[in-house]
Amino acid sequence: xxxxxxxxxxxxxxSGQIQFGVFFQGVNSGTIWKAPESGSQTDFESFRxxxxxxxxxxxxxxxxGEGLRLREHLGRPHALDVVGRPDAQTMLAALASVTExxxxxxxxxxxxxxxxxxxxxxxSLDLISxxxxxxxxxxxxxxxxxxxxxxxxxLDHADRYKHAEAFVETxxxxxxxxETPDGPARRVLHEGQHYTVDVTPLLPRSAQYRPVLFQxxxxxxxxxxxxxxxxxxxxxHPKFDAAVEFRKDxxxxxxGAGRGANAVQxxxxxxxxxxxxxxxxxxxxxxxxxxxxxxxxxxxxxxxFWGRELSVYDPDGPLPEIDPVVEETSETRGxxxxxxxxxxxADQWRAEAKDKGLSIRRxxxxxxxxxxxxxxxxxxxxxxxxxxxxxxGAVDGFNIxxxxxPTGLDDIVNHLVPELQERGVYPTEYRGSTLREHLGxxxxxxxxxxxxxxxxx
Amino acid sequence: xxxxxxxxxxxxxLDGAGRDGADLxxxxxxxxxxxxxxxxxxxxxxxxxxxxxxxxxxxxPVTRTIALVPEVDxxxxxxxxxxxxxxxLDYVSLGRAGWIVAAAExxxxxxxxxxxxxxxxxxxxxxxxxxxxxxxxWDSWEDDAVIRDVPTGRYIDVDxxxxxxxxxxxxxxxxxxxxxxxxxxxxxxxxQLPVLVPASLLGEVSAEAVDAVLVSAxxxxxxxxxxxxxxxxxxAGVATIAELDVVLDARGQAAGSRVATxxxxxxxxxxxxxxxxxxxxSLLAEADGVRLHPASLFIDLEELSRLVLPELxxxxxxxxxxQDGTFRDVLGLERPASRYASATAAPYGAGK
Ligand SMILES: Cc1cc2nc3c(=O)[nH]c(=O)nc-3n(C[C@H](O)[C@H](O)[C@H](O)COP(=O)(O)O)c2cc1C
Numbered sequence: 172x173x174x175x176x177x178x179x180x181x182x183x184x185x186s187g188q189i190q191f192g193v194f195f196q197g198v199n200s201g202t203i204w205k206a207p208e209s210g211s212q213t214d215f216e217s218f219r220x221x222x223x224x225x226x227x228x229x230x231x232x233x234x235x236g237e238g239l240r241l242r243e244h245l246g247r248p249h250a251l252d253v254v255g256r257p258d259a260q261t262m263l264a265a266l267a268s269v270t271e272x273x274x275x276x277x278x279x280x281x282x283x284x285x286x287x288x289x290x291x292x293x294x295s296l297d298l299i300s301x302x303x304x305x306x307x308x309x310x311x312x313x314x315x316x317x318x319x320x321x322x323x324x325x326l327d328h329a330d331r332y333k334h335a336e337a338f339v340e341t342x343x344x345x346x347x348x349x350e351t352p353d354g355p356a357r358r359v360l361h362e363g364q365h366y367t368v369d370v371t372p373l374l375p376r377s378a379q380y381r382p383v384l385f386q387x388x389x390x391x392x393x394x395x396x397x398x399x400x401x402x403x404x405x406x407x408h409p410k411f412d413a414a415v416e417f418r419k420d421x422x423x424x425x426x427g428a429g430r431g432a433n434a435v436q437x438x439x440x441x442x443x444x445x446x447x448x449x450x451x452x453x454x455x456x457x458x459x460x461x462x463x464x465x466x467x468x469x470x471x472x473x474x475x476f477w478g479r480e481l482s483v484y485d486p487d488g489p490l491p492e493i494d495p496v497v498e499e500t501s502e503t504r505g506x507x508x509x510x511x512x513x514x515x516x517a518d519q520w521r522a523e524a525k526d527k528g529l530s531i532r533r534x535x536x537x538x539x540x541x542x543x544x545x546x547x548x549x550x551x552x553x554x555x556x557x558x559x560x561x562x563x564g565a566v567d568g569f570n571i572x573x574x575x576x577p578t579g580l581d582d583i584v585n586h587l588v589p590e591l592q593e594r595g596v597y598p599t600e601y602r603g604s605t606l607r608e609h610l611g612x613x614x615x616x617x618x619x620x621x622x623x624x625x626x627x628x
Numbered sequence: 629x630x631x632x633x634x635x636x637x638x639x640x641x642l643d644g645a646g647r648d649g650a651d652l653x654x655x656x657x658x659x660x661x662x663x664x665x666x667x668x669x670x671x672x673x674x675x676x677x678x679x680x681x682x683x684x685x686x687x688x689p690v691t692r693t694i695a696l697v698p699e700v701d702x703x704x705x706x707x708x709x710x711x712x713x714x715x716x717l718d719y720v721s722l723g724r725a726g727w728i729v730a731a732a733e734x735x736x737x738x739x740x741x742x743x744x745x746x747x748x749x750x751x752x753x754x755x756x757x758x759x760x761x762x763x764x765x766w767d768s769w770e771d772d773a774v775i776r777d778v779p780t781g782r783y784i785d786v787d788x789x790x791x792x793x794x795x796x797x798x799x800x801x802x803x804x805x806x807x808x809x810x811x812x813x814x815x816x817x818x819x820q821l822p823v824l825v826p827a828s829l830l831g832e833v834s835a836e837a838v839d840a841v842l843v844s845a846x847x848x849x850x851x852x853x854x855x856x857x858x859x860x861x862x863x864a865g866v867a868t869i870a871e872l873d874v875v876l877d878a879r880g881q882a883a884g885s886r887v888a889t890x891x892x893x894x895x896x897x898x899x900x901x902x903x904x905x906x907x908x909x910s911l912l913a914e915a916d917g918v919r920l921h922p923a924s925l926f927i928d929l930e931e932l933s934r935l936v937l938p939e940l941x942x943x944x945x946x947x948x949x950x951q952d953g954t955f956r957d958v959l960g961l962e963r964p965a966s967r968y969a970s971a972t973a974a975p976y977g978a979g980k
Contacts, residue, residue: 241810
């Protein structure tokens with residue numbers, strides 16, 4: 172129980188443990204749909220199978236992402252990638268009835284929700300699931316997504332974390348509003364720049380007090396926000412050195428926020444390609460990459476930087492000689508590539524590809540983000556590698572994106588988990604029934620100010 | 629109506645179960661095995677009451693026949709969220725989802741989201757707009773939009789995705805808005821979820837926009853007449869569902885001793901199981917279905933299950949329950965084509 176109740180201190184203490192979460196991706200190019208064994212991305216059976224396999228493997232959490240507008244490519248919905256996902260909380264409420272222990276993490280946006288409504292829904296999921304709910308806080312904002320909402324894209328980029336912080340503070344007060352399991356609740360008031368909330372909350376605290384808070388966002392403001400508010404950060408830095416660096420950075424920020432060095436856990440996004448031997452794993456990796464980045468995907472990847480159709484270019488030939496028609500990349504909307512300097516990038520990439528003798532397809536394969544987050548190797552080698560992460564406390568766990576639905580966790584649960592358990596770095600049973608317990612997080616406490624407010628109301 | 633009406637269906641409001649998952653499972657399984665066709669989930673704000681749509685979703689994977697129909701607000705919740713959440717409910721229940729449209733005057737709900745309170749006819753306008761947004765978004769992916777075409781690398785056929793491009797109509801009382809679309813989830817399994825509205829919203833919400841109307845009357849005596857009235861207004865294409873509070877003699881206790889629990893406003897039946905069976909038989913001659921609101925979920929459900937439903941089935945008054953059927957099947961509705969399915973698609977509003 173090394174991870175339990177680590178005192179608030181300015182010294183980071185590694186837990187010596189690794190936890191797993193599974194990120195069921197609904198919109199992406201990483202999930203293979205072209206193989207015969209690829210199942211449905213939307214049928215409930217796929218979700219049930221993944222969640223139950225994860226639970227068999229004692230995963231701490233099951234994650235769903237969120238995207239509130241379909242990605243577009245060159246002005247139309249993006250045809251090439253997996254797309255179309257169920258609403259996170261509705262799906263998680265359904266999964267709550269067919270699982271017992273696994274945490275249920277809903278990615279939900281602070282810009283396109285109302286705090287009282289979202290806090291109520293999350294509290295509801297938390298109660299229905301017996302204390303297993305979490306909120307992965309995202310702040311993605313743009314008028315383009317806002318076109319699906321009454322308020323439109325009402326936030327400047329710079330304002331979104333200020334807004335998110337007020338949002339989360341309000342949600343925390345809502346979850347904290349019941350004095351006892353039977354109430355009464357104290358009224359929660361917030362008057363801010365973007366919204367006003369006046370609500371008497373309806374739901375009591377859950378078995379884990381309130382939903383666990385995850386945050387996904389990587390800018391300095393995003394990290395500071397996590398350091399102040401979150402229990403876990405869903406990071407983008409799984410490679411060992413980057414992970415250690417990220418830990419250091421986050422520890423400093425958490426201390427700076429007055430929460431102590433161990434306050435925020437880290438779970439980077441990751442992908443595992445495993446086999447009995449290193450050679451087989453490498454072969455499997457080729458197979459996976461070929462199905463992830465087909466010829467059309469490779470060209471489309473460049474199109475989002477060039478801002479124009481490039482379908483006349485041979486995917487097995489060199490990068491296009493023509494220049495991008497855009498200054499800033501945003502042609503695949505919703506994919507997070509906004510704002511790169513297109514022309515500069517094109518020059519750089521052409522040079523790089525020429526240098527290394529790479530075709531469009533091989534270049535794009537080498538560039539796609541997930542490659543950085545991949546663990547490839549034999550079960551034993553990867554288990555050794557992860558044990559080293561645990562030893563130094565580089566991360567608290569990994570958020571695994573399976574590249575195959577619904578069987579993509581089978582080899583991890585059947586082979587990697589036992590290897591990790593043998594090394595003493597992975598749980599051998601669920602520590603309790605709530606997500607907060609699985610993660611070894613402390614139960615929130617009311618601050619004196621909150622208690623005083625409770626008396627006033 | 630024909631002389632030999634189609635057998636009816638029974639719905640039960642499952643409120644009273646639901647803060648806790650185990651309790652909810654017990655209630656919905658009891659209702660399903662009793663032979664109810666539909667379970668409904670109230671979302672009216674009350675201390676301890678969890679979100680109705682989530683309760684319905686939780687019940688999805690543990691049931692096989694019963695339709696799961698939450699109440700979902702249309703006034704203070706984002707139509708885009710409402711639409712995608714309901715579509716998702718249809719996926720997790722394998723096509724057994726429906727929607728009871730709520731549009732209540734609620735200064736509390738308005739204050740919670742920092743808006744001014746919506747009243748009167750504007751409530752109906754908000755509801756009508758939200759229904760239209762949902763219906764368009766449900767249609768915005770044609771049925772066969774996911775093609776998984778390996779040779780061309782295309783996962784979806786972009787020509788089968790459509791912008792909903794909804795704008796609140798001229799004369800909209802509240803703040804006007806627009807919703808772009810398409811949905812973020814493929815077309816629901818039923819194509820369109822059945823939409824149920826309380827009769828009080830008819831007018832601002834047109835009969836063409838809905839699949840069923842919930843009819844209330846101030847007394848049991850007036851209920852059948854009220855159903856006749858509503859049917860005359862909406863036509864036979866829209867199902868009528870009579871709303872009835874129920875308290876039964878049970879466990880050696882007379883119904884009368886428990887009757888005080890009703891909140892009023894709805895017709896109520898208090899008495900014996902045999903008396904209720906007779907009353908429902910007469911009511912089902914007028915209404916397509918009846919929704920029962922038991923005074924005490926588990927006490928009354930036990931009596932309904934043991935005595936009332938078997939008697940109605942014996943008399944041939946109930947539709948058979950169909951394992952893995954859809955809610956549209958229960959209502960006798962065809963699965964509609966998407967309004968966007970072809971250039972000659974049915975006109976606006978007809979795609980329900
Ligand atoms: C690992 C990871 C996962 C994310 N998942 C989502 C998601 O599912 N939905 C979403 O809208 N944004 C998602 N985001 C985007 C973040 O919410 C955020 O908008 C983005 O990272 C930019 O914020 P930043 O400038 O602080 O990095 C994710 C970010 C990271 C790092």
